[in-house]
Amino acid sequence: MSDRYEIRVAGSGGQGVILAAVIIGQAAALMEEGLNSVQTQAYGPEARGGASKSEVVLARGEIDYPKAAKPNLLAILTQKACDEYAGDAAAGGTIILDDFFVTEVPKVDAEIYRLPIVRTAREVLGREIVTNMVTLGAIARVLELEKLVRPESIRNTILANVPKGTEELNSNAFDEGYKLMKDKK
Amino acid sequence: MSDRYEIRVAGSGGQGVILAAVIIGQAAALMEEGLNSVQTQAYGPEARGGASKSEVVLARGEIDYPKAAKPNLLAILTQKACDEYAGDAAAGGTIILDDFFVTEVPKVDAEIYRLPIVRTAREVLGREIVTNMVTLGAIARVLELEKLVRPESIRNTILANVPKGTEELNSNAFDEGYKLMKDKK
Numbered sequence: 001m002s003d004r005y006e007i008r009v010a011g012s013g014g015q016g017v018i019l020a021a022v023i024i025g026q027a028a029a030l031m032e033e034g035l036n037s038v039q040t041q042a043y044g045p046e047a048r049g050g051a052s053k054s055e056v057v058l059a060r061g062e063i064d065y066p067k068a069a070k071p072n073l074l075a076i077l078t079q080k081a082c083d084e085y086a087g088d089a090a091a092g093g094t095i096i097l098d099d100f101f102v103t104e105v106p107k108v109d110a111e112i113y114r115l116p117i118v119r120t121a122r123e124v125l126g127r128e129i130v131t132n133m134v135t136l137g138a139i140a141r142v143l144e145l146e147k148l149v150r151p152e153s154i155r156n157t158i159l160a161n162v163p164k165g166t167e168e169l170n171s172n173a174f175d176e177g178y179k180l181m182k183d184k185k
Numbered sequence: 186m187s188d189r190y191e192i193r194v195a196g197s198g199g200q201g202v203i204l205a206a207v208i209i210g211q212a213a214a215l216m217e218e219g220l221n222s223v224q225t226q227a228y229g230p231e232a233r234g235g236a237s238k239s240e241v242v243l244a245r246g247e248i249d250y251p252k253a254a255k256p257n258l259l260a261i262l263t264q265k266a267c268d269e270y271a272g273d274a275a276a277g278g279t280i281i282l283d284d285f286f287v288t289e290v291p292k293v294d295a296e297i298y299r300l301p302i303v304r305t306a307r308e309v310l311g312r313e314i315v316t317n318m319v320t321l322g323a324i325a326r327v328l329e330l331e332k333l334v335r336p337e338s339i340r341n342t343i344l345a346n347v348p349k350g351t352e353e354l355n356s357n358a359f360d361e362g363y364k365l366m367k368d369k370k
Contacts, residue, residue: 018207029228037227038227039227039228040225040251042221043211044222044248
């Protein structure tokens with residue numbers, strides 16, 4: 001990477017996009033990974049009723065500007081978020097789309113992967129609430145290939161952040177998401 | 186306020202400071218409150234093993250710089266966080282300290298309130314895990330007096346963010362924290 005890698009996770013309220021971004025930010029800063037990270041969400045009148053987004057910036061050096069203006073990696077979970085944000089992707093970046101809620105694939109200069117994220121949460125895990133963990137699994141595969149953060153660091157950070165008793169469900173959801181992306185890339 | 190009000194919540198991992206800041210950011214941006222907000226956490230090698238902090242910036246206009254460099258309101262839940270961050274408070278700002286974990290009161294130009302936040306979570310609510318909700322209650326009183334965000338907006342945002350079945354516990358914790366601060370100010 002250049003010394004900056006921007007990630008945005010976008011969807012609707014209740015899909016857990018903030019927790020997903022928080023976990024990426026924490027995992028990247030683990031001793032074993034050694035990155036700096038800043039994790040941000042902005043709210044305001046213009047965001048109301050719109051798509052919800054959460055961002056992380058990773059860098060080896062200091063992070064001066066904490067927002068993801070041109071995300072290298074976008075994970076998008078609703079059509080509304082796709083309409084609003086797909087055009088922001090960095091040229092040649094990666095876009096992960098949920099194939100259930102995003103039906104119109106955007107025409108942008110990025111590698112686009114349509115994955116059954118929500119369907120996997122519902123049908124394989126039996127709980128739509130783990131949509132964000134499936135998403136994290138897919139993101140983890142991309143960050144592994146970019147040699148930024150290892151999947152194990154993300155998994156361990158998930159385990160440290162989810163309620164007691166839900167570790168196995170969340171960990172399984174992460175594995176399923178990782179496999180979805182690994183099958184493609 | 187000038188057109189910018191900075192809040193920092195600091196403590197140790199596991200005290201829920203991120204969720205507290207996320208809730209303030211969301212509440213401030215509710216239609217009824219009409220503020221813009223940006224909520225941030227930064228992680229990096231220098232933060233490791235240190236204090237955990239989470240920030241929110243509120244403004245009526247656009248927020249260009251999302252970090253809380255000189256917080257108008259600091260809520261501090263551990264001695265380590267106090268040593269590290271109390272000196273950052275804006276002149277004449279407000280500092281809320283947990284009276285169990287913060288034993289040395291900093292000498293800084295700010296209004297300092299020592300409140301039994303952790304003890305209330307433990308002894309009144311019976312669950313230390315709601316420390317962040319008691320903290321939010323105390324913060325809500327300050328934001329009410331500053332005419333920034335109404336307590337009801339924060340409570341409603343809490344209810345929208347906590348797991349089903351824990352609404353009453355969290356709401357009670359919020360009320361107790363609000364009372365702690367109201368008794369002083």
